Amino acid sequence: MNFFKRQWMVPYLFLAPALIGTIAFKLYPIFIGFWESLIYTSFSGGAEKRIFVWFENYQYLFDDKIFWKSLEITAFLTIIINPLQIAMSLGLALLLMRKSKFIRIIRSLYLLPIGIALPIATIIWGLMLDPNQGLINGLIGVFGIPPQPFLVSENQALWCIIAIATWKGVAFWMLFLLAGLEDIPKQYFEAAEIDGATPFQKFRYVTIPQLKRTILFVFVADTAANFVLMVPMIILTKGGPLQSTNVLIYEGYRSGFYYQDWGRSLSIVTILTVITLIVIGLQLLFLSEKNEGIKVK
Amino acid sequence: MKKILASLCTIFLFSNIVTSAKAEINFLIGTWAEEPLTPFVEAFEKETGIEVNIQTFPFRDLLATIEVRGNAQADDVDVIFVDAPLVPSYAVRGMIGPMDQYFADTSVNAIFAPAGIAAASWNGEMYAPPLNNSGQLTYYNKDLLAKAGCAEPSMIEAERVTWEEIVDCAKKITDEANGVHGFIFDQISRYYQLQALPESAGGGSGVCEGGLSVKGCLTNDGWMKAGQFYYDIHNTSNISPKGVGPDQTHELFGLGKIGIFVGGSWNNGRWADTDLNYGVALHPYFEGGKVVTGCNSWHIGVWNYSKQKDDAAKLVRYLTASPEVAIHYVEEHNSLPAHNSAILHVAEDPKFNNFPGIVMNLATYESANHCATRGRTPGFLEFEEIVNTSFEDIRNGGDPASVFADAESRIESSMRRYK
Numbered sequence: 001m002n003f004f005k006r007q008w009m010v011p012y013l014f015l016a017p018a019l020i021g022t023i024a025f026k027l028y029p030i031f032i033g034f035w036e037s038l039i040y041t042s043f044s045g046g047a048e049k050r051i052f053v054w055f056e057n058y059q060y061l062f063d064d065k066i067f068w069k070s071l072e073i074t075a076f077l078t079i080i081i082n083p084l085q086i087a088m089s090l091g092l093a094l095l096l097m098r099k100s101k102f103i104r105i106i107r108s109l110y111l112l113p114i115g116i117a118l119p120i121a122t123i124i125w126g127l128m129l130d131p132n133q134g135l136i137n138g139l140i141g142v143f144g145i146p147p148q149p150f151l152v153s154e155n156q157a158l159w160c161i162i163a164i165a166t167w168k169g170v171a172f173w174m175l176f177l178l179a180g181l182e183d184i185p186k187q188y189f190e191a192a193e194i195d196g197a198t199p200f201q202k203f204r205y206v207t208i209p210q211l212k213r214t215i216l217f218v219f220v221a222d223t224a225a226n227f228v229l230m231v232p233m234i235i236l237t238k239g240g241p242l243q244s245t246n247v248l249i250y251e252g253y254r255s256g257f258y259y260q261d262w263g264r265s266l267s268i269v270t271i272l273t274v275i276t277l278i279v280i281g282l283q284l285l286f287l288s289e290k291n292e293g294i295k296v297k
Numbered sequence: 298m299k300k301i302l303a304s305l306c307t308i309f310l311f312s313n314i315v316t317s318a319k320a321e322i323n324f325l326i327g328t329w330a331e332e333p334l335t336p337f338v339e340a341f342e343k344e345t346g347i348e349v350n351i352q353t354f355p356f357r358d359l360l361a362t363i364e365v366r367g368n369a370q371a372d373d374v375d376v377i378f379v380d381a382p383l384v385p386s387y388a389v390r391g392m393i394g395p396m397d398q399y400f401a402d403t404s405v406n407a408i409f410a411p412a413g414i415a416a417a418s419w420n421g422e423m424y425a426p427p428l429n430n431s432g433q434l435t436y437y438n439k440d441l442l443a444k445a446g447c448a449e450p451s452m453i454e455a456e457r458v459t460w461e462e463i464v465d466c467a468k469k470i471t472d473e474a475n476g477v478h479g480f481i482f483d484q485i486s487r488y489y490q491l492q493a494l495p496e497s498a499g500g501g502s503g504v505c506e507g508g509l510s511v512k513g514c515l516t517n518d519g520w521m522k523a524g525q526f527y528y529d530i531h532n533t534s535n536i537s538p539k540g541v542g543p544d545q546t547h548e549l550f551g552l553g554k555i556g557i558f559v560g561g562s563w564n565n566g567r568w569a570d571t572d573l574n575y576g577v578a579l580h581p582y583f584e585g586g587k588v589v590t591g592c593n594s595w596h597i598g599v600w601n602y603s604k605q606k607d608d609a610a611k612l613v614r615y616l617t618a619s620p621e622v623a624i625h626y627v628e629e630h631n632s633l634p635a636h637n638s639a640i641l642h643v644a645e646d647p648k649f650n651n652f653p654g655i656v657m658n659l660a661t662y663e664s665a666n667h668c669a670t671r672g673r674t675p676g677f678l679e680f681e682e683i684v685n686t687s688f689e690d691i692r693n694g695g696d697p698a699s700v701f702a703d704a705e706s707r708i709e710s711s712m713r714r715y716k
Binding site for chain 1: 679682686
């Protein structure tokens with residue numbers, strides 16, 4: 001009976017399953033990953049030796065130009081893909097908010113990419129982007145554009161991956177924004193209309209402020225998802241041509257699973273985790289609302 | 298109620314005892330080997346009463362799975378497929394164990410060809426006996442060569458075709474507007490096949506003496522010449538198409554879209570019963586250089602963390618030392634044998650003296666006389682991956698000198714773990 005009198009415990013009990021899950025499946029692996037990044041495995045003399053080397057693996061990494069190139073590509077991808085996906089998701093959500101007899105069918109059509117697994121979508125896009133027999137070169141050929149190398153070009157491969165990931169991701173992120181748009185009270189738009197606001201002004205002064213929290217969530221979640229985007233790299237480009245699609249997560253994967261250099265692999269993953277946390281922290285800092293709601297005294 | 302429960306418990310315990318009495322071993326193989334090996338694995342099961350659970354994986358996934366299980370020191374694996382050049386890597390890291398004791402009652406020299414034993418061994422011990430071997434040849438489309446006015450390459454050693462002659466002819470054949478190219482490698486951008494280029498140009502395997510360094514061995518004149526050749530055929534003369542993967546090359550040749558195809562003996566089975574008017578010749582070499590061809594293939598090893606090593610070794614010996622398995626591979630899959638009996642079979646059966654059977658004879662000759670064993674290093678996994686990527690980068694327009702310099706520094710860095 002005493003137990004039920006201790007009401008302060010109730011919220012913690014409700015939170016416990018999620019907390020245990022977070023500790024077991026997020027924090028513990030992060031800790032293990034960091035710990036293993038301080039270990040160097042040597043096969044010198046024909047026997048495996050695990051040596052604790054403090055930050056030597058990181059030191060090797062910072063002297064490695066492949067790592068810096070990967071970091072540069074990751075930064076470029078992040079700067080391009082996140083705003084692009086959010087802008088397109090928002091645009092699509094606004095379009096699908098319009099009243100139409102067929103709006104449910106149209107919405108369902110736009111949601112189709114969500115139902116296709118990324119590996120399958122990647123394979124299909126890979127076939128379409130084939131420089132020799134691909135559909136896309138056939139299509140652009142109709143407009144007199146010469147065949148493009150796409151995934152085998154150092155200058156085009158990353159853009160192709162951005163296009164594939166965006167095609168797949170936009171509909172998913174749009175769902176959240178659509179739900180956010182549906183939640184904005186209609187009276188706000190009616191009041192703005194009575195005040196003579198133009199469509200752009202309604203978007204700027206009603207939609208965006210009301211949607212800020214949803215946009216923040218989508219921005220953070222999308223950024224985190226794109227930092228670990230590597231399925232198209234594994235299936236289509238293997239980080240090439242000339243390392244042009246060799247993002248950090250793929251370099252980490254390759255170091256571990258291809259080269260068996262787990263110290264290097266986990267150092268990269270730890271650095272990527274830190275970068276992700278910093279970027280998300282900055283997003284929260286600059287995009288979150290300072291005054292949340294009305295404070296009731 | 299108690300009686301029912303007691304009966305159920307008895308049945309459960311009894312069924313467990315019965316199940317555990319039967320030995321079961323897990324065998325990791327490549328998808329391509331499932332069809333040829335299954336009948337022999339079934340025969341092994343009948344003969345020994347040991348149940349074999351075959352798990353198949355595509356090439357890259359097989360290697361990755363072996364690595365993951367090895368890192369976990371998993372004991373749910375008993376026998377694995379081993380790519381010949383990975384024998385030192387698996388041996389050094391303790392993933393496969395020596396097999397000599399399981400062949401103590403016989404002479405391995407009497408069973409396997411010397412090259413197979415060499416590839417199976419590390420530091421004087423045999424770790425993974427060979428299942429088969431491989432050989433590379435020049436296949437050519439007779440119609441396309443005739444149309445371009447090229448002479449057909451020869452099967453005679455003294456008239457062996459050179460890479461320079463191949464390029465000259467391929468230029469005449471190439472008609473990009475109609476999707477026809479003069480030349481293609483079977484295994485595009487893979488070290489296994491392309492090693493023959495630097496070797497022929499005097500550049501060696503890429504791995505330096507001792508197997509623990511590549512410094513200066515990937516950036517020497519031979520490798521530069523090979524890299525420039527590979528760059529030119531894809532970017533200058535354009536006799537070879539870009540964007541085509543190793544799984545598509547034989548299809549293009551089969552469709553009559555390629556003039557000359559340098560590839561493995563196993564391709565013969567793909568075209569022998571079609572209308573394709575093709576011929577076969579010896580492997581090319583650089584004018585004034587060495588004659589070298591790719592060789593070696595798959596081996597089988599006992600997983601060092603297995604709890605049933607004796608049963609696992611029985612399966613390895615059954616599959617590798619049986620002449621029936623080796624001859625089946627020759628007859629049904631155009632795969633070169635590593636087993637002496639099957640090599641003799643190829644030499645003696647008259648059908649291998651005429652086209653298309655002669656492909657086996659020529660490939661056996663190439664492998665026996667001009668085999669370029671892949672670089673022997675415990676770091677082969679990293680080495681091969683980086684060299685493959687480098688060739689692909691060169692194919693896509695990368696400067697050979699800087700690409701190989703990058704590769705050399707990267708491999709050198711990863712090799713520090715073995716020094």
